[in-house]
Amino acid sequence: MQKFSTHCAALLFISFLLLPQVARFVVEPPSAKLENRKLAELPTPTIAAVMSPTYWTTVTDYVRDHLPMRKQQLKANNWISFHLLQDSPTPDKLIRGEGDWLYASVITLDESSLLNRDQDKVIEAFKQFEKAVTQRGKRCLFLLSPSKPMIYPEFLPDFARQHLKDNFTAFHDRYSETAKNHDTFLLLWDEMWKVKKANASLIAPVPSEEQRLHLLFNPRDLHWGVAAQTLQAQELVNAISPGLWDASSYAIDYDNFKVRQSEFSRIWLKTYLPEPYPKFRHRKKVEVVKTIKTNAPGKPIRFYRPAEAAPSPLKVLVIHDSFFGGTCINLTAAHFTELISVRWEILRDTPFPAMDLINQADVIVIQCRDGLIARHGRYNMLNKVTQQLRKQRNS
Template sequence: MTQNPIVSKLVDFLIIALFLGALLSPSVLWLVEKDVFYSDVEKRTLQSFPKIDSLHSISTFTRSFDSYFQDHFGLREWLIHRYQREAQKRFGISGVADVVEGNDGWLYLSSGNILNDLKGKIQFSEKEKKVFWHHLIEQEKWLKELGIAYIFLVAPNKQTIYPEYLPEHYQSSLKPSRLDRLLAKKPDHGGENLLDVRSRLQREKDQTQLYFKSDTHWNAHGAFLAYQAVMERSQIVFPEIQALKNIHLKPHWADMSDGDLAVMMGGKDTIREQRPVLDTSDFTATPMKLSKETADIIPSPLLQTLHTIKKDRPLRVLVLHDSFFNILKPYISESFGEVLYVTRYRNGATMQLFNQSTLQDLVALYKPDIVIEELVERNLQRFLPAIAEGDQKNN
């Protein structure tokens, strides 16, 4: 039977249109969508648009632009998520090399070879150790001269507290970690304001779960233990501070399906766990709008600035942090009169936006009584000031 030529042409046209749509949609969406700096699926900073004035040739620009486009083409995040989800759902495997599946449903981040930290294979160079402690001690001295207390909190890696759920080959031949060896190089004088909470969490982990199985972060219980350590350290200088006595959780835990590791491996709809929910019904700290002067110093929304006030508490606190501190914010805001949070250590972009000069300007304006800096153990290199290119290690 002869096919209608009009129908045949329409089918051909439709096929061509679909092909062109599939071919052009990544480029079109790249042009119209808002540019992003960070991939939630891959947990990494994306390539920025190349600066033309810093490039030496057309070929250099094209290579840089190619790297940029590979990180920013339309539908990229969705396509990666779908691939990871189907690999996990159809074949029962992780579709991403940066997630390791442990025992009993525990997932671990493995990017940057960080799991080998347990075997002592990831280390700071001797120069980096010296630079780290020098920078920390200089920070202490500068703030002390201004009458400001200083706390540098290290949030432990998940595998540091729960190595027992990792595959066996990660648990064999455990050796001192990068943080252990960094602490071993602490100078005799200075650096006392570094707060290491690993032993506190390791003592308490048999009583209750402190980290999420499907996420890199500590849960409300783990965060509260870190909060207690911060408050004990603060009370050495300010004994009048009143810390919260215990944690109050809602009777029903929430169903959690958006753990960052679950999202990375495409299991947002299939990997679930119960999340303890903090009861803040009695909390009275309130968010406040930034003053114009403060907003002028830290204008970028990437820094995710939050300013809270609690009228019946003393002291003013400045917190520079990464994502691990987010769950501590209700505790801290409820314990101090005024708290200003700045997400300084989320990624390279936020660190460029909030550098040491910015910190000095903000301290001069805000005049805090306490400055708290927090960094997760695996990203301690982010505290290092710039080191000559060639000496920097990719840790």
């Protein structure tokens, strides 16, 4: 009996050593898409490198990062943290709210701390840009898009909700006061709060599948849903040309929806969390000419409608972030002869390719999500373009 136990122990020990090596060839290797950081790379084994004490530390990091079944272990850890412990597996990136509601930490905490930074500089930068554009006989609009915590703060943990309130109130009041005196400032918070209040019965810690389709933001998504995108497009179209909005140009089919993986589960949780999304289609023909794939920084995408079919002959340039995409940009484009869509990154480039696009357009829209307005030096980018517009005018 003792001999049998010894053999079993030896076999178990050998299996413990060999199974990870076998798993390297059987199990899918670690995927960079699952990681929140870059995995350690195997250092080149030169004589000088091997003699260095840091070499073996790097080798240890490499072995740890490339253990067999690492991907499965990470998924299991995230699933246990989220579903069993009711916690966020990545609290530095993701805040777990009440029920199904998830929020990005960088938006809720980091960005909200900066909301009131450089407000006067941001507002002045847009006013000067607007002045330079109008001197060319063009119109300009500044569109500020709400973030998820600003519209649905009620499901945040107490500490995050109070932090947001302390910073957002002054920010909202300052821009609202500016918008009263400048109709070129287009703010959407109040309009979205009205829609939210009208649909109060849909809001719940764990909304049903049908309720989720009509929410402005999906509980487990970073970006907003079709309802909010439609509202933003409608407000912008009517701000450019009052009464132009044509609801017959599109159809949103809430009875025929698709279920997809939510953004937060895809980006950070790495565990499947579904979110339903209603089907959308154009009722009127819009031709899209993509000069390069959709999200390529600084590369314009052009949307055309035949002049005789477009409700407005205007050409509109929208310089925007990710909160002016998908349904929103398609709906806006349906109302004009041409819409040129380009990301903010174009304003970083020299020698200012944005200048040619501005010269081609009748209306220039500068869109930005509220929390990003004072980040990444965006108003400084705007100031540089303003300077170039003035130089062109004076030359």
